[in-house]
Amino acid sequence: MNWLESPILVTGATGFIGGRICERLVMAGAKQARAMVHRPHRAARIARLPIELCPGDLLDSDSLRLAVGDAATVIHCGLGSARGIVRGTRNLLSVCEEARVRRFVHISTAAVYGLTPPTGSETEDYPVRFTGDGYCDNKARAEQEVLQYGRRGLRIVILRPSIVYGPYSSWSTRLIEDLRQRRVALIDGGKGACNTTYVDNLVDAVFASIENDSAIGKTFFITDGEPITWGDFILRHAAMFEREVELPRVEKQKLVEIYKKRPGLLVGSLKALPRILRSRELRQLLLQIPVAERLLTSLWGRMQSLSESRKRRIRARIGIQSHSSGSSPEGVIPDEVTFATQTGTVFFSIERARKILGYSPRISFVQGTDLVEKWLRFANYI
């Protein structure tokens, strides 16, 4: 039977990749697609679609049993918290094994090699490594969990895209905002390997992984197959503005020296504290602690009951409206994560995907970025 006729579950469906997979399932005529939703308020994009939204939490196996149900195919894009990446994936694998799911497609990442992949990691057989980055390390551990269940008989496929971009992608929306705020610099002329993956190319690979039995148990890099650099990616976005965007250049060696001179651990931590305390990410984490959730909810409720002028005064006092800029007297200084991400030299090979999955990137970088530009204009980002 055609896999599109059978029940399909997508985890992480409220995210950028999961959301697009849901749209493409509808476009492909999937009859029983289900989108697992952990945070219902994030479901605006997929709530437009004629698919079933089912609640589920990767850290709650009972909810996963209900969500997986009779699914023949599970496409796992869900993340959750850093800790939840591994535990949540393990929970889902266990439930899928119990439910005798016929295909488990795991959306991994090329970041299993760290933010700056080492020479030799051009092909999938290079062993994953742990670099100390929470996201990268946990995604690497999650892959190992998936492989272990694969060895026990679950029909798994692992896909490792890299910089997945497309409409709704924060790679593009953040870059546009940073360009507008003049917070972007080209590191070493932007020659770092970007390894773009247009989101629809990734979805093609997901579908091919389900259709193709020879994919079972294997891991595949999925990129656009073009040697796109960070300079290409940044300059294409800069070209979307009507006015010319100034793009300062900064040498890699100079950045290394600047990072070395940065304040020590204690001073740096104290300086970062106010920004972290105001951050949305921290609030999201705190909301998982029942006492903190009650306190924050109560404070938020009280804030909402105030008049507009009082709310404005409070916002101004705690600096919610201020923006942190990457600019400094030394010019635009990218942070260490950006530096690590944009100074890689490895272009991942998609030969295995071509041979086994029959994967061939349909959307070129030129086409993909044109589509992104159309969306960014519609969505008023530019």
Place this chain on the structure above:
Amino acid sequence: MTSKLRLGILGCGAITRVAHLPAALSHPEVELVAMVDRDRERAQSLAQSRSIRCHISSTTEFDAWELDAVINALPNSLHAATTLQALEHGVHVLCEKPLATTSSDAEACAAMADKCDRILAVGMSRRFVGSHKLMHLLLQESALGSSLGYSCSYGGEFDWKSASGFYFSKSLAGGGVLIDFGVHLLDSLVDWFGPVTRLEYQDDDWGSGVEANAILEVRHSGRYGAVEGKLQLSRTFPLKNLLLVSGTDAEAEISLADLDCVNVHRTIAGEPVKQTMRLEDYPDTSSFCKQLDNFVQSIRGNEKPVVDGWQAAEILRVIENAYANAHRIPEPWSEVGSEIPIAATEVPA
């Protein structure tokens, strides 16, 4: 001294927690006697968080609790049935927007309020922000000149933590961004410019879902003649969050960031000038506090509800008309050379 109104709150989700409950607790003429939620624990937890002692229940006992009035903050699909039930028990109702998911249900509520001689007020809280009244004053004084028109874009990534998650179910919510947030804007615009006489509507519902984006082109015919405008609403993209009303002489701007003021832009002797206007002596309370006070004073016979059931039904007719004649927003970014199918199947909630 008049005795306090015995008030019950039906539905203890997000809007009650952040808006209705603080308003009820701060009103000097209101005694909160009951909090009701299908999930009794949710009601209990909310009551405890504010040290409230009152009836906590999963069902409403209009008579046993001797309720004078209720705030109906249940999911949209329950608004009409619960409002009718309360009115039949002789209880006044302040119902969250939208009053119902269909105009006919809203009309039934309005008719029942008339029949039972009870107050039915509809929670269009935007009517109680300073900018709403300021815009009326500017229009009445012809401060913007003639040939009025407007453009309006409101949107951002949806972040409303609804307790029940009903917002994304067509059967429970009645629709998406249009019936949820657009209802406020249409209500304000109709109040300023008169009834809608022409409407073009597009949204991004792929079939049996709820729209996240909507674009409306509207014409009104009212006391200022024909006024045309365009609205863009989004639950997925950050929009400018501005309403601009322009005329031959000036442009008035209302920003979501400060709903108590209007910025008027005009040119004086060739120089562009911006004037920020606020109502003096406007109470420094939230719009929900003002809304509740209007409800209380309407029950006392001192005021009339700012938005009653009939007005709410009129806006719902506009929304129904929009949904019935919806066109799809083109999504050329969706895929090269591919048409998005419009599915005809209903999906269970």
